[in-house]
Amino acid sequence: MPAVSPSDKTFESRSPADGSVLGTYPVHGPEEVRAAVVRSRAAARRWAAAGWDGRRSALLAWKRSLARRMDEVAETVSAETGKPLHDARTEVLLVLVHLDWAARHARRVLGRRRVPSGATALGQRALLAYKPVGVVGVIGPWNYPAHTPMGSIGYALAAGNGVVFKPSELTPGVGKLLASSFADAVPPEFAELFTVVTGFGATGAALAEAGVDKVAFTGSPGTARKVAEVCARSLTPLLAECGGKDALLVGADADLEAAADAAVWGAMSNAGQTCAGVERVYAVESVHADLVQRIVRKARELKPGEAYGPLTLPAQLAVVERHMKDALAAGAHAPLGGPESLRSPFVHPVVLVGVPEDSAAMREETFGPVVAVNAVRDLDEAVERANASAYSLGATVFTGSRKEGLAVAEQLDTGSVSVGSVLGYAAVPGLPFGGAGESGYGRIHGAEGLRAFASARAITVKRFSGGTDLTSFSTSREAAARMVELGRRLHAWR
Structure with a gap:
């Protein structure tokens, strides 16, 4: 990885499974962060001169290198997050899919093209062009430390920008490996185009005010507000992805076995630490009891440590406990799990039923292997309850027909919806990803993701x-x- 000026302060990355030290990293301060931005900006000028073909070639070389080093990257992801190795390998595969798409489609999406001039300006040739914004500061999360930030890093690079990445303090090794693999794969003149700075919240704040041209942030709504305040001082644009409280809706004629399977995987995979995972299920009354039985049966078979890992952030255990205890005290019941499910660092699967809609378990992001399954009168009520959330990231719909499922999907106030599957959109690189409200604003992935890191320009040429x-x-x-x-x-x- 390109060198960043050494810092006197350091911190340790530790395994969430056993607390062992995985590595020691510098706490970079404002001067070091600004220096990284300056170096990235210089490399970005050379990157711009490489043209579409040069950038595509370099990014595809990086992608191939990451594919060959999948085990190395996945092992680092697994060690720092605690997720099983097979889950980490799947995460790296998504990195490859999105990086490949961004590299191959950047010219088509962002290349200069003609647009109609209109009758009033017949004498003008009208052109739409895009230019890189400059240097993008990316502040990444710990739950998917490779896939999620690469939704900004890969698309920003493909759009012609430099990138300075601040990974979570829980997963600095993943960030360092991504940057070093880039430097190893591309021509030397681009080595400092993508660099990493490490540290805590202060380092992220320093990046937001270090003269970058845009910030892409993933994390909690509270932290996003702090980053937005810093960006507002210099009118630096911000793209924010802040999590979700996603719902799964089940109609009376749905395939209940498939819906239960989707609910359990969506709620329990990665120990429930998925921003677009399933946290709420709304099932029509006539099938609610049957669906609950199927969900409980499938969830009971899961073994923490095999099916999913520990909570990566130890403090999250208190959030899961509070949500569960508050729901039970308010009248909900747990056909599976309960307070005994909290066995740090693991949380065993918890299924809650009859959870009051105003409880924390239904309104706040739990981020643990807990799912609430409530009965509703019909799908109209399911849509109403799903839309009542302050979050607006993703949703899942199971109905008897794809046509009905699509009709329900179009009524949901979310950035993404999967019909007949869970998180189906995550593996489609051509689709945008993002939400509204407490889920943030802006889009990554797909053509919208490329445009997010470019500035549109209108050009006319007198004919x-x-x-x-x-x-x-x-x-x-x-x-x-x-x-x-x-x-x-x-x-x-x-």
Whole structure:
């Protein structure tokens, strides 16, 4: 990895499974962060000169290198998050899928193209072009420390930018490995295009005010607000992905076995530490009891440490405990699990039923292997309850037909919806990802993700003279008036 000025302060990365030390990393301060931005900006000028073909070639070389080093990257992800190695390998596969798409489609999405000039500007050739924003500061999460930040890093690089990445203090080794693998795979003149700074919240704040041209943040809504305050001082644009409280809706004629399977995987995989995972299930009354039985049966078979890992952030255990105890005290019951499920660092599966809609377990992000399954009158009520959340990231729909499922999906106020599966959109690189409200704003992935890290420019080129020029004082008022009147009549009757 390109060198960043050494810091006197350091911190340790530890295994969430057993507390062992995995590595020691510097706590970078404001001066070191600014220096990284300066170096990235210099490399970005060379990156711009490489053109679409040069950038595509370098990014695909990096992708191939990561594919060959999948085990190394996955082992680092697994060690720092605690997730099983097979889950970490799946995460790295998503990195490859998205990096490949961004590299291969950047020119098509962002390349200069003609747009219609319109009758009023027939003499002008109209062009739409995009330019890189400059240097993007990426502040990443710990739950998917490779896949999630690469949704910004890979697309920002493909759009022609430099990147300075601040990984979570829980997963600095993953960030360091991503940057070093980039430097190893691309020509030397691009080695400092993508660099990493490490530390805690203060390092992230330093990055946001270090002169970057955009910040892409993933984390809690509370932290996003702090980052937004820093960005506002310099009017630095911010893209924020802040989690979710995603719902799974089940109709009366749905395939209950498939819905139960999706609910359990969506709620329990990665120990429930998935921003677009399933935290709420709304099932029509006639099938609710049957669905609960199926969910309990499947969840009971899961073994923490094999099916999923420990809670990566130890403090999250208190959040899971509070949500569960508050729900039970408010009248919910647990057909599976309870307070005894909290066996640090693991949480065994918990299924709650009849949880009051105003409880923390239904309104706040739990981020643990806990799922609430409530009965509703019909799918209209399910949609109403799903939309009542302050979060608006993703949702899942199971109905008897794809047509009905799509109709329900279109009523949901979320950035993404999967019909008949859970998180189906995550593996489709051409689709955008992001939410609204407490889930943040902006989009990564797909064409929208590329445009998020580029600035649109309008260009006109005069093709010929003649007619009535409305941008010249030499045109008589009478001629200009006739032209305006002609345009008025055209639009009055079209």
